[in-house]
Amino acid sequence: MPRIGVYICHCGENIAGAVNVEEVRKYAEQLPGVVLARNYLFMCSDPGQELIKQDIRNGLIDRVVVAACTPRTHEPIFRKAVEDGGLNKYLLEMANIRDQDSWPHWQDKEGATEKAKKLVASAVAKAAYLEPLEDRFVEVTRASLVVGGGVSGMFAALDLANMGYKVYLVEKNPSVGGNMAKLDKTFPTNDCSACILTPIMVQVGTHPNIELLTYSEVESVEGSVGNFKVKVRKKQTYIDWDKCTGCGDCVNACPAKVPNEFNEGMNNRKAIYIEFPQAVPKRAVVDIEHCLNCAKRVMGTQPRIHSKTGEPILAPCEKACKTGACDRSRAYNPEGELIELNVGTIIIATGYKVMDKEPFKEYSPQSPNVITAMQLERILSATGPTDGQLKRPSDGEKPKTIAFISCVGSRDKRFHTYCSKVCCMYMLKEARLIKEKYPNINIYIFFIDVRTGGKDFEEYYNYCRNLGIRMLRGRVGAVDELPGDRLRVRAFDVDLGAPVELEADLVVLATAIEPAPALEELGRKMGITCGSEGFLKELHTKLYPVETSVKGIYIAGCAQGPKDIPESVSQARAASSAAAVPLTLGKVIVEPLISEVNQRKCSGCGTCVQLCPYSAISLVEDKGKLHSKIDEALCAGCGICAAACPSGVITLHGFTNTQIFAQIKALAS
């Protein structure tokens, strides 16, 4: 007969505020198998855990039930206490009377107390049938994958690489750098973005422990912490990168014109292109969709021969290439190459994208002089479409009056309810850069709230105001196009309590930060949930901000939510240190909550083999008889086999039929 100890937590007021703990304790005391029931203010505290340990040491109990919060967060803590007391740690069962009882039934104290009794009875019933289990250990592949080569991904990769681990850095674009590479200066210090970022890009590109996989995307992820199998598709570049030197001769020769994504569509690039001048790796890529196939040189075909000279007729890019990297006769696979990586941990740092102006019809997006802040960033940048000259898109003139509009798409029920966090500061920064260079330009910033929470941010804001940048509180209702390429901004000035109108030459929209495209799909491939706004969800907002619900997968930067550069880098470095833990340990504990077949009774029907999502079960022959065999290393403990076995001879440890039947019986009565 088991001797069960029940421990009921008050969780301060969290449980005791809705559940009559003493009543539940008295009820628990008389349940079959229970030898003692105690309650305590905070069971997870040191004295709380000590109660359990003492009772075990005194030989009073050999099974433990803790009625407290969710086992999803606190089971490991109490298992440790049980183990420290001298009992097998799997002889613990938790009743979730906080997250699934006192909190959601706060208004119904009586109902909450009755439910707590039931949940305790259910846990006690299961505890009677708990069995001691032994942990398993799995060797860890000492390598890590970082998805996303922006500032977050690069720092995460560098940190891990500097610790001595192999890192694969996957980036969808031809070069690392991410959004930060597009920025001119960065707040609050006005550091030149390129000056601080490019050395990092070079480090990433040359580090012996980093294998750079640019122009690549994650196709699938299998496995679990310690041993992930990741398939990565290296997209087809149509250029032999081993031979390409990044000289750019092919780019100059190419006649095709395509809107340049790096310059936010404000000028053109070629169909064969190098993403930006400081690209790492500096290699050319053929944008096959826009390639004109000059001289009818379709990829993978042999050149025609000139009838008079007998020379092959080549496309301009091929002719220009001195190293033979651009060879259109080669039969390239349009699907690229699929490679498989084995890694122990994964960091997702896929960054963000800024909304474009099109959805905001009220702000005349059709006007070339209404631009997004990212476009202005490119105009201000020395590598941008105007070589850093402040020229407005319609006529290349220097604007005399500029109006900034904040919260475009952010804090707006129609688009995103969240605050994009960085817009106030980047608007101030852009305004300041312009004002410092051209003090005569009038700059107005329309805002709802100025949010400058951050180290040295408020000082930056005050400095900008002193420069003469005018701040107007009020949401802008409309931007109208006027003759002569002028724009009229109409807003309601809240401080004045009256509508205001302003004529401007250039209107800058601080559009919202959105999750990177396909982030949700990537999350699904890895089993990580996205929040309602599409950013990946961390395991715990405060305590586990870089961990995810999948062990061994971590998040950094704007994949988790809008962030500025200092925050992204901090988070990236936190993620890398978290991701290094399993690699350093070299092995991870795998809970023994897995399935086991009673091979003597197995009829060898093979039902379970088909159903196992992890391909962990196979049929083996023993003495002329077939029976199924479960690979312990592959079994994830889902229990599908146990539910499906027609003979009922598969046991899922920790969730056995007997245990669950006992729970059902306790809850039904």
Next chain:
Amino acid sequence: MEKQFAPKIIAFLCNWCSYAGADLAGSLRFQYPPNVTIIRVPCSGRVSPMFILKALFTGVDGVLVGG
């Protein structure tokens, strides 16, 4: 007045999604009636039809499987 019928419901919830969802509902203080009690399972695939029948035969009025 006669007490209104409140069905006794057992919910089998997958540890990784709907059980976590029930936790989240609690932490967001979403209120729902207390006559649903939860049994944690490692996957909704663990829920054998026998569990559902057993529940219904022993006096439970409804079963919810979440996964």
